[in-house]
Amino acid sequence: MVYLTRKCEFSASHYYHNPEFSEEENRRVFGKCANLNGHGHNYTLEVTVKGEVDAKTGFVVDLKELKEILNCEVLDAMDHRHLNKEVPEFRDRIPTTENLAIAIWKRLESKLKVAQLHRVRVYELPDLFVDFYGES
Amino acid sequence: MKAHLTRRYIFSASHRLHCDELSEAQNREAYGKCNNPHGHGHNYALEVTVSGQVDAKTGMVCNLADLDGTVGGEVLNRFDHVNLNQCAEFEAMVPTTENLSEVIFHILKQKFKAAHLERVRLEETAMNSFEYCGD
Numbered sequence: 001m002v003y004l005t006r007k008c009e010f011s012a013s014h015y016y017h018n019p020e021f022s023e024e025e026n027r028r029v030f031g032k033c034a035n036l037n038g039h040g041h042n043y044t045l046e047v048t049v050k051g052e053v054d055a056k057t058g059f060v061v062d063l064k065e066l067k068e069i070l071n072c073e074v075l076d077a078m079d080h081r082h083l084n085k086e087v088p089e090f091r092d093r094i095p096t097t098e099n100l101a102i103a104i105w106k107r108l109e110s111k112l113k114v115a116q117l118h119r120v121r122v123y124e125l126p127d128l129f130v131d132f133y134g135e136s
Numbered sequence: 137m138k139a140h141l142t143r144r145y146i147f148s149a150s151h152r153l154h155c156d157e158l159s160e161a162q163n164r165e166a167y168g169k170c171n172n173p174h175g176h177g178h179n180y181a182l183e184v185t186v187s188g189q190v191d192a193k194t195g196m197v198c199n200l201a202d203l204d205g206t207v208g209g210e211v212l213n214r215f216d217h218v219n220l221n222q223c224a225e226f227e228a229m230v231p232t233t234e235n236l237s238e239v240i241f242h243i244l245k246q247k248f249k250a251a252h253l254e255r256v257r258l259e260e261t262a263m264n265s266f267e268y269c270g271d
């Protein structure tokens with residue numbers, strides 16, 4: 001089994017706000033992130049897939065195919081967009097880094113045919129990242 | 137759903153690697169330059185990984201402000217800009233980065249209850265790093 005990691009970057013805006021919370025509660029739980037005018041990040045995404053190395057090609061996965069899936073499912077959908085307003089997963093879910101990693105996992109898992117998804121890592125900042133391994 | 141959250145912190149400290157039970161020559165042999173009697177320092181990078189279910193209301197494994205508060209209060213306050221050899225934790229233990237990783241893990245395990253502590257990873261320099269998961 002070999003693991004392959006592909007990295008890409010995207011920039012998006014978001015805010016954290018739960019309509020079930022009072023304004024004070026939103027402020028207390030989400031701090032500055034509760035500002036409804038939003039703010040943005042440069043996200044770095046690392047997608048790790050695993051599989052046996054194909055005897056003929058020497059590949060775990062066709063990188064071209066993985067890149068296309070990442071472009072369609074993640075970059076086209078999220079790069080230079082407002083996560084709360086433009087990405088359907090976040091219509092009723094807070095676009096935290098945790099939920100973003102889970103949403104990206106779900107988008108990729110259904111499209112990846114050749115290799116198995118192992119880990120989705122999303123950096124919101126160089127000093128803050130979330131790993132999701134598809135665990136329930 | 138269970139996610140892992142990692143936060144990175146920086147602190148600077150000095151240390152000297154020296155074991156009283158070893159001779160001068162043995163200390164020199166074991167620790168090399170790190171045995172220099174006046175010590176030396178590093179900018180340590182600490183990565184703390186916690187895991188847990190993502191809360192449906194907040195979208196979080198744990199509140200980052202709580203994690204920062206505990207790491208700041210219990211780890212950075214204790215070890216930033218100090219001489220590790222003079223810390224109570226290292227009275228009877230050489231302040232290698234291996235030992236420091238274990239010490240930090242045990243402090244956080246005891247003080248941070250809002251999520252499961254998975255791992256402590258400590259970079260002593262850009263070239264050396266150490267991980268401790270509590271086993």
Ligand SMILES: [Zn+2]
Pocket residue numbers: 014033039040041
């Ligand atoms: Zn943000």
